[in-house]
Amino acid sequence: MSLSRRSIENLLDLVGIEIGAMQVLDRDDARELANLEACRRELIGMRSTVKKSKAVRFEAKQPEAVPATP
Secondary structure, X not given: OOOOHHHHHHHHHHHHHHHHHOOOOOHHHHHHHHHHHHHHXXXXXXXXXXXXXXXXXXXXXXXXXXXXXX
């Protein structure tokens, strides 16, 4: 099963928030931080391999310009 680019971005955000909120007080916390950083590196690697065609599907469309009426 593969993840969409949007899912990978959401997971990266969540991992980043968790890393930012962590306070390393003991070995278990340091181990958890190392695991989260490894997870982030893996997600970044996955993000770079997701095809552009899948990413385009989730991009917001720009509103079309409406011509000015005289």
